[in-house]
Amino acid sequence: MNAVATLSHPDRLLADLIAGRLPDARGRFGPFGGRYVPEMLIPALERLESGVREHLKAPEFQAELAAQLRSWVGRPTALTFAPRLSERLGARIWLKREDLAHTGAHKINNAIGQGLLARRLGAKRIVAETGAGQHGVASAAACARLGLPCTVYMGAVDMERQAPNVGRMRLLGAQVVPVTSGDRTLRAAIDEALRDWVADPLNTYYLIGSAIGPHPYPYLVRELQAVIGREAREQIVAATGSLPDAVIACVGGGSNSIGAFHAFVPDASVEIIGVEAGGRGTGLGENAATVAHGRPGVLHGTYSMLLQDADGQIQETHSVSAGLDYPSVGPEHSLLHALGRVHYTTAGDDEALEAVRTLGETEGILPAIESAHALVGAARWAREHPGRTIVVCLSGRGDKDMQTLLAKLIKEPA
Amino acid sequence: MIPRDRISQSIRAAAAGGGPALVAYLTAGYPRREKFRDHVRALAESAEVVEVGVPFTDPMADGVTIQRASVAALAQGVSLHWILEELAALGPLPAPVLLMSYLNPLLAFGPQLAARAAQSNVAGFIVPDLPLDESGDLRAALTREGLALVQMVTPVTRAERLKQLCAGSEGFVYAVTMTGTTGKNVAVPDDVVHYLDAVRELAPVPVCAGFGIRSREQVERLRGHVDGVVVGSALVEVLERGEDPRAWLKALRGR
Numbered sequence: 001m002n003a004v005a006t007l008s009h010p011d012r013l014l015a016d017l018i019a020g021r022l023p024d025a026r027g028r029f030g031p032f033g034g035r036y037v038p039e040m041l042i043p044a045l046e047r048l049e050s051g052v053r054e055h056l057k058a059p060e061f062q063a064e065l066a067a068q069l070r071s072w073v074g075r076p077t078a079l080t081f082a083p084r085l086s087e088r089l090g091a092r093i094w095l096k097r098e099d100l101a102h103t104g105a106h107k108i109n110n111a112i113g114q115g116l117l118a119r120r121l122g123a124k125r126i127v128a129e130t131g132a133g134q135h136g137v138a139s140a141a142a143c144a145r146l147g148l149p150c151t152v153y154m155g156a157v158d159m160e161r162q163a164p165n166v167g168r169m170r171l172l173g174a175q176v177v178p179v180t181s182g183d184r185t186l187r188a189a190i191d192e193a194l195r196d197w198v199a200d201p202l203n204t205y206y207l208i209g210s211a212i213g214p215h216p217y218p219y220l221v222r223e224l225q226a227v228i229g230r231e232a233r234e235q236i237v238a239a240t241g242s243l244p245d246a247v248i249a250c251v252g253g254g255s256n257s258i259g260a261f262h263a264f265v266p267d268a269s270v271e272i273i274g275v276e277a278g279g280r281g282t283g284l285g286e287n288a289a290t291v292a293h294g295r296p297g298v299l300h301g302t303y304s305m306l307l308q309d310a311d312g313q314i315q316e317t318h319s320v321s322a323g324l325d326y327p328s329v330g331p332e333h334s335l336l337h338a339l340g341r342v343h344y345t346t347a348g349d350d351e352a353l354e355a356v357r358t359l360g361e362t363e364g365i366l367p368a369i370e371s372a373h374a375l376v377g378a379a380r381w382a383r384e385h386p387g388r389t390i391v392v393c394l395s396g397r398g399d400k401d402m403q404t405l406l407a408k409l410i411k412e413p414a
Numbered sequence: 415m416i417p418r419d420r421i422s423q424s425i426r427a428a429a430a431g432g433g434p435a436l437v438a439y440l441t442a443g444y445p446r447r448e449k450f451r452d453h454v455r456a457l458a459e460s461a462e463v464v465e466v467g468v469p470f471t472d473p474m475a476d477g478v479t480i481q482r483a484s485v486a487a488l489a490q491g492v493s494l495h496w497i498l499e500e501l502a503a504l505g506p507l508p509a510p511v512l513l514m515s516y517l518n519p520l521l522a523f524g525p526q527l528a529a530r531a532a533q534s535n536v537a538g539f540i541v542p543d544l545p546l547d548e549s550g551d552l553r554a555a556l557t558r559e560g561l562a563l564v565q566m567v568t569p570v571t572r573a574e575r576l577k578q579l580c581a582g583s584e585g586f587v588y589a590v591t592m593t594g595t596t597g598k599n600v601a602v603p604d605d606v607v608h609y610l611d612a613v614r615e616l617a618p619v620p621v622c623a624g625f626g627i628r629s630r631e632q633v634e635r636l637r638g639h640v641d642g643v644v645v646g647s648a649l650v651e652v653l654e655r656g657e658d659p660r661a662w663l664k665a666l667r668g669r
Contacts, residue, residue: 312522
């Protein structure tokens with residue numbers, strides 16, 4: 001079923017993707033994507049799909065979104081040249097500064113966009129899931145801004161290791177519900193948010209945090225995050241007079257990366273690289289590198305690459321960065337991988353932590369550990385391609401990671 | 415008789431005798447895998463259809479009882495391969511057996527699934543995260559072996575789609591009686607009864623109501639409006655407590 005060993009018409013699929021014909025009418029990116037959900041959710045997804053079709057590209061909605069992005073999110077975010085890091089890595093590094101967006105990461109682009117859509121669709125309440133807490137904070141902020149009640153499901157394990165974000169969400173007026181089922185992290189939080197939605201699908205809006213889930217979510221989230229690549233492409237051309245040689249972003253569920261990549265996919269001269277969480281090794285359960293170590297399957301409503309055992313049971317994942325700690329990846333990434341248009345690689349826990357330190361010391365920017373995975377990928381690509389120009393998506397800032405960074409990176413004087 | 419017709423026939427026979435038929439669910443290998451064959455046999459002797467749940471790590475349509483049962487079954491090494499071996503070893507049973515599984519374990523099993531299931535006396539499948547629109551491949555494979563693919567309908571399903579789902583369902587139509595996940599006790603309000611009547615009007619196969627059914631009063635209320643009722647979480651709790659499922663099902667039936 002849906003075997004994906006080889007794609008039958010890769011050239012046509014890439015052309016379709018570039019021409020904006022994907023996802024297709026069935027919500028598919030080639031063999032990937034679709035809508036694998038309980039029947040109870042079908043009416044809600046159909047309504048969302050028609051709402052997306054009616055509003056997302058409409059001038060009125062776009063104007064409303066643009067105003068929020070400009071005056072509340074703080075867009076466009078800067079594209080910062082990193083001279084000292086460039087010198088160290090031997091290539092010209094530009095950073096797309098999503099860490100400067102309101103609430104400290106790219107997540108807000110999606111949260112405010114979906115919040116506006118939910119309001120237009122007449123939603124009475126919003127549910128969201130969160131892992132590291134970044135999407136939860138962004139959702140809580142967007143809901144407060146728009147006057148919508150917000151419930152955030154968060155794994156009990158994550159609530160403990162990301163306590164400051166729990167406080168932030170509560171201060172922003174959200175109800176945070178601990179999830180004690182399953183693995184008690186992001187995956188279980190998504191399961192629980194879906195269960196909440198199943199219980200009242202017509203009044204509740206599920207504000208999913210990444211480019212995952214059943215159609216039309218992977219499309220909707222990509223469209224809302226594509227502002228990252230659109231801005232970056234204009235900014236780099238304005239600054240240097242030409243396209244970059246490479247664009248690099250970290251990949252968990254894959255929303256900052258699909259947003260950064262989308263505008264560059266048609267530019268055949270631009271190499272695109274996604275960096276997954278290599279964790280502490282290549283064995284099952286030691287990483288969250290879905291493209292590197294997974295095979296296709298269905299989780300959370302979509303057919304995509306998946307970390308699973310021989311029986312199709314979903315595997316627990318490990319990454320030092322909670323935001324990349326997810327056993328699947330958005331379906332569009334699975335297609336980009338199968339087409340060879342994006343090259344996926346991994347960065348380990350220790351490499352990523354070291355990259356946090358390097359960026360802090362060279363440029364005065366403390367990145368999120370997630371984003372530091374992209375910096376590891378950039379350093380590697382720079383070694384192989386000295387002197388070239390690289391745009392790195394700096395998806396978030398590192399303040400949320402202080403607990404981990406203090407424990408792992410600051411050595412007390414002996 | 416082809417396997418999928420055994421399902422509808424078993425339900426119709428009970429309905430004709432005053433019904434409703436009982437579709438009895440258990441999570442395979444829970445609470446203990448050594449008890450699986452005994453439990454399946456007990457349910458097959460006291461219900462019209464046995465629904466064997468294949469445990470999955472992420473049962474998003476299920477409530478806390480079946481989540482707990484799934485985790486515990488997986489911890490004991492229960493897999494679809496093991497379930498099919500056990501069912502094959504049990505041999506023919508007095509009631510047809512359905513497998514209820516999320517899609518991913520079925521995909522992982524591979525293309526031999528339908529043939530292996532047929533060899534293990536499985537009569538059909540319920541796949542809660544496989545909507546009709548995505549079910550073409552699995553349906554074709556099951557049809558070749560004469561196995562049913564049961565569709566679910568819900569109170570929020572729109573009229574046009576309800577027709578398609580009823581026409582596309584095999585064995586029976588699984589009518590969800592409430593919004594939400596499995597396992598909560600609910601009164602059965604009038605609009606749900608009207609909805610069940612409407613489903614029954616449309617369906618060429620029997621209609622069974624499920625999600626939240628755990629008392630004899632609920633069963634009585636549904637009598638005449640459905641051909642059968644699915645009991646899941648409540649029965650899993652009976653097995654969990656080590657009680658006799660035969661006695662409990664008999665009491666539920668009330669006759």
